[in-house]
Amino acid sequence: MPAPADAEPPVAPSAPPTSPRRRGRLVAVLAVVLLLVLTGAGVVVTRPGPVAGWLGEDAASAPTAAGPAAEPAPADVLDGPDPNAPLPAPDGVRAALDPLVGVPALGDRVNVSVADVITGQTLFAKGADDGTMPASVTKLATAVTVLAARGAGYRIPTRAVAGAKPGEVVIVGGGDPTLAVDKKSYYPGAARLDDLAAQVRTALGGTAPTSVTVDGTIYSGPVYGPGWDEDIPTDGYGAAVTALMTNGARKDPGAEAGGAERVAEPDLAAGRSFARLLGVPASTVKRGTAPALATAAGGAPPPGTELGAVQSPPLIRLVDIMISESDNLVAEALARQVALARSQTASFDGAAAAMDAEVAALGLPAEEITLSDGSGLSRRNRISPSLLTDLIRLAASPDHPELAGVFGGLPVGGWSGTLGARYRGAPGTAAGAGVVRAKTGTLSGVHAIAGLVTTADGRLLTFAVLTDRVPGGTDTAQPALDRIAAALAGCGCR
Template sequence: MPTPAAPRRRLPVVLGLVLLLVLAGVGVGLTRPGPVAGWLGDDAGPARNSAGATPEPDPADVLAGPDPNAPLPSADGVRAALDPLVGVADLGDRVNVSVADVTSGHTLFAKGADDGTVPASVTKLVTAVTVLAARGPAYRIPTRAVAGAQPGEVVIVGAGDPTVAVDKKGYYPGAARLDDLAAQVRTALGGVAPTRVIVDGSIYSGPVYGPGWDDDIPTGGSGGAVTALTADGARRDPGVGQGAAERFAEPDLAAGRSFARLLGVPTDAVKRGTAPAAAAGGAAPAPGSELGVVQSPPLIRLVDIMISESDNLLAEALARQVALARNQPASFDGAAAAMDAQVAELGLPADEITLSDGSGLSRRNRISPSLLTDLVRLAASPDHPELAGVFGGLPVGGWSGTLGDRYRNAPGTGAGAGTVRAKTGTLTGVHAIAGLVTTADGRLLTFAVLTDKVPGGKETAQPALDRIAAALANCGCS
């Protein structure tokens, strides 16, 4: 058998059982191994579930588990399997690919692997890893209410949790709720009736729409204005799913008005402002003193949702958490700079990534396929258990998330059903996929395929991408 290519860079990844446990438990399983249960806290509740949907089964029922004794494919064998697929016209003339063995790190296939390519929503893998590294899986984002400068004035202070719900009918399961916050405020105020609500989203700065976003993003249902106070992902109707939701143009004021109604304050008495500094003394609540606080689910759950639903507004919120953790401005520019810095600090090749946002909506983003396969291997490392949450939300071919309808009917893709677990990305002319695949022999590989000059639509491009991953799944490739 030909000697496999040398590892691109050596990472401390000898994982077999470690990654198997991650895949079986971190995502949607009912039990979570090792430190994960502690990250979720005692009140974590059942596995995440979209509103009104049937709870997902344990992925161990559908995922092919890796065999630690499986043979390593040869680079020549993988090349023979993939060469006919990466050059097809449906993917255009810029198809950049990286395939590596997860355990050893050996590069098995590389075509433009180090070239920065528009990644679309595959960017969310970087967002997930950097926020887990910067904040930790157990971190929760607070939404606070404090006393305003004038009697009866209540300031609601957003810190970047877009999942907060107005009430029990919220979109995100387990979310913090404004009706709980309002109840705390009423208790803190005693018999004093609030008269005005001030919305403080000053922790964020800069534009609310990202650089390089297509013109239809604000109104197309998959994105919207990024503000520090947002309820239900800015949805006008929390019952509408990702990708089709009409969003508020000013999510901070919309959330503030919902909070005002819960307090019995007229909605015309809601305006933007900033919370006063806390002051001491006085029988009434001092300006700036806390009247209540609610907390988001832990970041490991938010990362699950972001990846499984490809939630763009949640991605931008998590990118800003990286900025805040690294003392950068919570803006598009600040978040991009902080994520780049976090990538470098993790020992990944920062010269192969340039970001403008955290969701992948920006066409200015560039990521190399080999950085993505390195990132997957790093997240699986036993030296970085805090990064394992990136795997939980990865869609499974033919079964869940953005891969639920793929690897089913298109010729040449069936081998990927239940064996491919990956994040997808799609913009007009851009199609990408990156994640994990188990070969026919049981070897676990990581792969990334990025294309950004696709001539046709997703009807032809996505099956062409899926045939590449399916070929790996079907591959002994000795």
């Protein structure tokens, strides 16, 4: 997320370093299982984009999940790492990185973790266990925890039920932020309100709809996150988090990725769109709660009867969107799916607690992650760089093939997503083009990156660099950050 122009750099509270402790060795493989057979979902989802070829799969023959096929990548993007490549030496990595992590452009708090994916050996650590403001790198934790909690094939439902009054239709939001009104959708493959409306008309038979009630009670608590900057609700990168919305709360589904004008009340806006499709006046739309199933006289469906349902794309596709576009509304929706899966309240607090619990259940040090949201917009979030590299290595482990979906949407240096314009022209960054795959994070005063990089010898490493006291802007901080990953890409470090 681009830093707001008028935002002040944060004053991050000093955090004492955590006690040294031994991290469990996470055995990983280069050829991660990327084809997931989703039991119970009735679909087979394969990894879109360059990652299938990069990790040894046949990218050309792999169908994608919902959405169009990825643009073909340059050959160097698809080059796979060498499983026999030599392991970099910690002293060599230190020699390459020490001059880069102390540059003024990154400020006086630069915390770094670099580890080998196969062995788990730590190759470089500087404040690696210290909780640091991660910005949108938080989405890596959201991706791993939701894949663990829900599974890659889970789909978020949006339902319509008969209301208590004759002709009343209650639309029940399940938390799908990608829901579209009609075929003009921001998100490819999204569920559509016009399909739901057609189901409702069929189910009602001769009964004419008279009103629409919006039930978003699956979510609770504030609609804006704790620790969000004051301009987040209006700057186009955030919006009210409600259980019912269309096109990520965008006013125009044709808006480009990134900042876009959002509606102030996404649930009511979606309800009015649904009312229009049913031929019901917008003035009848109100918030309420769906009735429990009851018996009713006459030919009308009993109150509480389901009149129709549509489902989001598979969760693995939503994870791709969240990571590749750094979509904050999708991130908050996925965080609340973790809460629902763990029987927590679907609120900012409930989602944060559930993600913490999921990290602990995966055997990782939950004391090194403190969250207030799932998108990284909150300045209260803290994650240690070493926890991020642990999460990435765990996702590459053959013991957790369900987590491999985190890799599909990772932007590629100089080619895609939030790294598409990076690792190109800035001096000292070219070595990272095509071989850095990472999630970025940006708030004013905060710059972060975490992901994977292949060394010049073909060794696959995972890295995380978090800075939250950056004195300047993105023009100087991002190239300085990119030089760190590019140095790993350009050296054997032996």
